[in-house]
Amino acid sequence: MTDKLTPSAVIEPRSGSSEKGYPPDPRRGRIHEFQEAEGYIIDIAGDGSASTGLKLAKDGHTVLIPQPSDDQNDPLNWTWNKKHLILFIVSWVSFLPDYGSATGAVALIPQAVEWETTPDTVNHSQAGNVFMLGAGGVFFSNSKPVVILSAYFGRLPVVFWFLLISVATAAWCAEPNTFESFMAARILNGFFSTVSQAGGLMFIKDMFFFHEQARKINIWASFIVMSPYVGPLFAAFMTETLHWSVPFWVYFAMNVLGMALVVAFLEETYYDRTIPSDQQPARGSRFARLIGTAQWKSRHLRNTFGQACWRTVSVLLKPIVALSCAFYALTFAWAVGINTTLAIFVTPLYGFGPKQVGFFYFTPVVAVALGEVTGHWLHDALAKQYIRSHKGHFEPEVRLRAVVLAMPVVIVGLVLIGQCFENKWHFMVTSVCWGLYVFGMMITTVALSSYCLDSYPEASGEVSAWLNMARTVGGFIVSYFQVRWAEAQGTKQSFGIQAGICGGAILFIMVLMVWGKRLRIWAGPLNFFLPPLPPPPCFPTITKMPKLTDRKPRRKPALGEAPQTPPVEASPSSHHDDLELEVELVDHTEKLPLRSKRTRRLEGKLARKKRTTAAPLCLEDMPFDLLDAILLCCQPRDLFAMLRVSKGYQNFIRQHGPRIASSIIKLRYPCLAACFLRPVLLENIADLGVRRHMGHPKVTSRIHNMFHHIPAIPGELVCSCPTCYHRWNALGLLVDFAHWQNFLDQGDAIPRIPFGRRPKWNKMLLDRNRQIVLKGIRDPLWYARILEKHLESTTRAIRRQVLNKSNKRQHYRLTDQDIQEGTDRFLKAEGPPTIDYPYHRDSYYMLEAYLPNRSWIDGQWVYLPASLHERDVTALINSLFPVANTRASR
Secondary structure, eight states: OOSSOOSSOOOOOOTTTTSTTOOOOTTSSSSSTTOOSSOEEOBGGGOTTSOSSSOBOTTSSBBOSSOOOSOTTSGGGSOHHHHHHHHHHHHHHHHHHHHHHHHHHHTHHHHHHHHTSOHHHHHHHHHHHHHHHHHHHHHHOOSSSOSTTHHHHOSHHHHHHHHHHHHHHHHHHHSOSSHHHHHHHHHHHHHHHTHHHHTHHHHHHHHSOHHHHHHHHHHHHHHHHHHHHHHHHHHHHHHHHSOTHHHHHHHHHHHHHHHHHHHHHOOOOOOOTTSOGGGSOOOOOHHHHHHTHHHHHTGGGSOOHHHHHHHHHHHHTSHHHHHHHHHHHHHHHHHHHHHHHHHHHHHHHHOOOHHHHHHHTHHHHHHHHHHHHHHHHHHHHHHHHHHHHTTTEEOGGGGGHHHHHHHHHHHHHHHHHHHHHHHTOOHHHHHHHHHHHHHHHHHHHHHHHHHHHHHOGGGHHHHHHHHHHHHHHHHHHHHHHHHHHHHHHOHHHHHHHHHHHHHHHHHHHHHHHHHHHHHHHHHOOOOOOOOOOOOOSOOOOOOOOOOGGGOOOOOOOOTTOOOOOOOOOOOSSOHHHHHHHHSOOOOOOOOOOOOOHHHHHHHHHHHHHHHHHHSOOOGGGSOHHHHHHHHHTSOHHHHHHHTTTOHHHHHHHHHHHHHHHHHHHHHHOHHHHHHSOOOOBGGGOSOHHHHHHHTSHHHHTTOOOOOSSSOOOOTTTBOOSHHHHHHHHHHHHHHHHHHTHHHHHHTOOOOOOOTTOOOHHHHHHHHHHHHHHHHHHHOHHHHHHHHHHHHHHHHHHHHHHHHOTTOOSOOOOOOHHHHHHTSSGGGGSOOOOOOSOOOSGGGGGTOOOOOOSEEEETTEEEEOOTTHHHHHHHHHHHHHOGGGHHHHTO
């Protein structure tokens, strides 16, 4: 999230808005209508950067997102009773599709008897109905305008007309003549009944503020998740004593009730807040809004048919929506599969009749109710905890934490269901296991819906439709092979595989939690097509022009003759008319804006050229050779500072940092690099046999840390031969020595550690030093930084010892020019060799230049060779593993 985000409108000019007479388009220049590019500011109590001119909730610090307008027709300004009445109607209509679909699950066996076929064949009508529940949602949901038909009619008319067809097809399902007729009715009913279920999120988004949406989604989702279990619950009791068509007549009556509620109370919730209140389209009468004629008149303010089709596709192309749908399809599919085939499993296993099957469906109903109560507090609690800890800021990925908490319950429930069916456990155990799975999926449904809605609120309908598609299409596929799969491999194995798929699907959630924000920023905003702006409200007035017949031609004056002045005719008419003829006429008409394709192309080229010339040059724009030469003159600390400049610099340094750091070491620190060679990582040993032996406990256990100021060498990561052991200790000593330089300069005493004690502060310091040394071994840039710090420590120590009158030893010759140069060139001259090893921090007071592994011979410094590592490794393996003699000697 950026440092300072405010929900206030960020307005940028419309593309091509430089044309005269056209104001900037307020719908451009934003990620979505919440005005945030990456996250949101929800609570201004913890963020002083937020604007104080925002509309807030009753608590005085919660920002209302989106900001409501002053129009009473704005759904955000409706009363609490009106909002929740509409929420109940939408939830009730969303309850019907899955209720009607699952009603057929109980009627499979009596239908198979009546039509003289198998229950699995009859189940094909069930699978077709489930599939159309998802397909209908994608192609005929209603949003802003969501997809296709709603681009013209808005929310209310689409719900009305499709629910009307759903009522008719529900009656057809109750009285079919043949199985083929029943199957056709079921498929059509599934296609048209899902309109509100697939588009429920946009009603919630239209009426409720951001901080209220999670709880409202929880209510709406509880109706959807509970509906496929209430249908079989009622149908089982009815089919016990009545014909199988009676449950479908009840379903028809419930559709009629939903239609009555829609006609009487449901309102059009689409409202474009970018249009001023006085320019909003006329709402029309209640009947006109219901059938869509009022919305038809304002269709020019929405997308075209082709643009509405592309909206649905463009949403699925966003990575986080695609990953969310994939996860939802892989986890919720088994809920639909279990629900549609449960009667086939429990009837022969427990000897259940229709009444017992009906009682069995109480389990998921109770589980959904418990999930709704839990989610009512859980989702808001997770969001509020993040907001408090991040100073009022909120990221959509926080919603996914609830999914991580719920998925273990889902996996355990699936595994135990398979065990119950296979081992014939008591039906009460099966009931509890089924309830665990349904409870977890209820929490997951709300969290996933909230996450997608928070990420793309302007696509609430499309997001709802695709999630509904993933849920139902996955179940449609499972319904076809659930029974055959269990018969072929057994329920223990089949349900275990289903649980494993759910466990593997958690990887999608992990990806979204870690990289979701980056994916959103990388994918960019949706940038839905916007209709052309209407012409300006008024045009400049054109000055009245005199008639040509009223103007007399003037004779051109001769040479030397004074210009003639036209005579002023006295007339009884107004003197103002005479003056008007003499005033210089100015044409105030403005050039009409051009709207041709050629003009748009030229404007685009000019805009790109202007952006290119106006863009400031940066370091990356330089030629690579010049940039490389500049960076070689930098010090390692400068390269680390560049990592915090921008992502472009960060990627460049990470890509070319090791090469640049190696060149800087050769240029600035050749002496220090020869004294402090890096230990060898076990992963860098090419011979697998040697690597395995050096990581053996017989090798790693022989190293004991004898120092309180040097971290212990990690034998599981770093080679622990004598050479690498001393190299590790040398680097650890450099880091610790640099830490205490301020104490030594100021004359403060370094804290002493009593014998046998391990204070917490020293343990934390050693852990920090250990991490730095490991980074120095792995990354040449960190290694160069360690050498740079030691050069600084050495120059400070030499200055201290030179000023110490009691220290009569030989010192290195150090000048101000050497310090400004920033290299170790002065250490190549003759000086005191490092003889005494600093076994404790008390040695730091007299330590001047710690430069081990070299000796002054014949007028020059001689350094220990790097090949000692291979010799020590060979000797160590030969002594501890005699059998490996031949391999280690290679």
